[in-house]
Amino acid sequence: MKLTLNQLTLRFSDVTAVDHLSCTVNDGEFVSLLGPSGCGKSSTLFMLAGLYQPTEGELFFDDTKVNTVEPEHREIGMVFQNYALYPHMSVRKNIMFPLKMKKVSRKEANARAVEIAELVKIESLLERKPAQLSGGQQQRVAIARALVKHPKLLLLDEPLSNLDARLRINMRAEIKRIQRQVGITTIFVTHDQEEALSISDRILLMNQGRFQQFDHPQDVYLHPTNRFVAEFLGNPPINLLPVNFSEGTARLVQSDKQANSYLGVRPEHLAVVNDGANALRGRSESIESVGRDHVLTVAIQNQKVRILIDADQPIKAGDMVYVRPKPDRAYLFDNEGNTITAQWNGGLTDD
Ligand SMILES: Nc1ncnc2c1ncn2[C@@H]1O[C@H](COP(=O)(O)OP(=O)(O)OP(=O)(O)O)[C@@H](O)[C@H]1O
Ligand SMILES: [Mg+2]
Known part of the structure; x- marks a missing residue:
């Protein structure tokens, strides 16, 4: 029926x-x-x-x-x-x-x-x-x-x-x-x-x-x-970073007040990379194993970001790392929580 x-x-x-x-x-x-x-x-x-x-x-x-x-x-x-x-x-x-x-x-x-x-x-x-x-x-x-x-x-x-x-x-x-x-x-x-x-x-x-x-x-x-919806689904939950988004680039900001939008990326859609292009720099704080998964927490300015990493990735607490989202798996939300449809080209900076 x-x-x-x-x-x-x-x-x-x-x-x-x-x-x-x-x-x-x-x-x-x-x-x-x-x-x-x-x-x-x-x-x-x-x-x-x-x-x-x-x-x-x-x-x-x-x-x-x-x-x-x-x-x-x-x-x-x-x-x-x-x-x-x-x-x-x-x-x-x-x-x-x-x-x-x-x-x-x-x-x-x-x-x-x-x-x-x-x-x-x-x-x-x-x-x-x-x-x-x-x-x-x-x-x-x-x-x-x-x-x-x-x-x-x-x-x-x-x-x-x-x-x-x-x-x-x-x-x-x-x-x-x-x-x-x-x-x-x-x-x-x-x-x-x-x-x-x-x-x-x-x-x-x-x-x-x-x-x-x-x-x-x-x-x-x-x-x-x-x-x-993005926040309700997913465990560990999606990361939400306050950013200023303009002309295709998202710039990480310090506080919600300075943000015109939020970049949402799930822990499995972030990668630790070797170069700083379109990536955020932060300090590795801890690595936690949850069953099969390893969850790396990185402090980027005053934000904490969680990333799912492979068990064999040689990262220690205290290391400085670059973190890059997969552009087609990152979402931009405005201050009301609505999806911003403007195309994000992956441009990302933290300065
Ligand atoms: N008989 C009722 N009289 C007044 N308000 C009610 C009544 N039944 C439900 N509500 C209110 O309606 C809203 C929706 O309730 P509902 O029971 O449908 O929620 P739910 O999604 O099933 O929640 P839960 O997951 O806790 O079971 C709530 O704010 C609840 O307080
Ligand atoms: Mg119910």
Whole structure:
């Protein structure tokens, strides 16, 4: 099923939780809603579910406007952050429950529950109660229960946030596998950028209720439309240097007050080089190994810059080094955080 949000807005008395959000999600697509806490992710999901009615704007499922359609008539499956399994019911009964509500016969409901349990790989746990399951297993039951009605849209609100780090990684691969197998249009809410980057066909980034970017993971990462997106994605985070930009050259300045723009470069797009042409000179401060990566911190005037370097690069703390960004992987933002479209020719100086 295709989803269309047109200027979708949700206001509470004093807060605009979702502010004129527009986008189209294709049939069968896996889209992550990503953004900081309070940016309106759950509010958006709740409007899709029909639990909140939009204050303004339109919502379409395929070509049908559904603004006022009741949740039970929307053909959606939803998994909330806390799963909300029924504790007194077995796994089998939990999964069958939505079908019972729809008056599906007991025999058929059971057959469908078993089929979906096999899909999410919990067929051996059907007689257990939720309290007898691990977090990951409970998560699978919640997904099975959301899918058993064969919904046209799957809504997941931070479904992995109660799981430990390793299990999260396994479960996100599982969610992706299940989604592919069923081919269901899926909206996955998360504030974990790594999760969104690894699982999504496209990522919709929001901030303060407003649309920021809607693109393939590689594109939001490599072609951020503004400073917010550039800063929100990436670990270690993008370096942002205050510069004065004119006639194709960026000149490093001492303070934000002197800057007319900011040069953003990710740690992996900076290199330590031997000459000072279009490079910045600084003192190596520390080298930190984070798993496989080595992160070099260089002090350039009063700025600290982080660079991903090879383990065998012979740099010691205290060395003077030149640092050069890859011009096609550096971004210029104005003081409001908007991307400056003027071409930067790589010209860079620190004097
Ligand atoms: N029922 C409500 N009444 C008033 N304000 C609300 C209500 N629900 C949410 N809000 C406000 O709307 C904004 C968006 O909230 P929302 O829950 O959609 O954020 P979120 O992106 O899901 O955040 P989180 O990552 O913390 O779950 C917040 O400022 C929140 O305080
Ligand atoms: Mg939320």
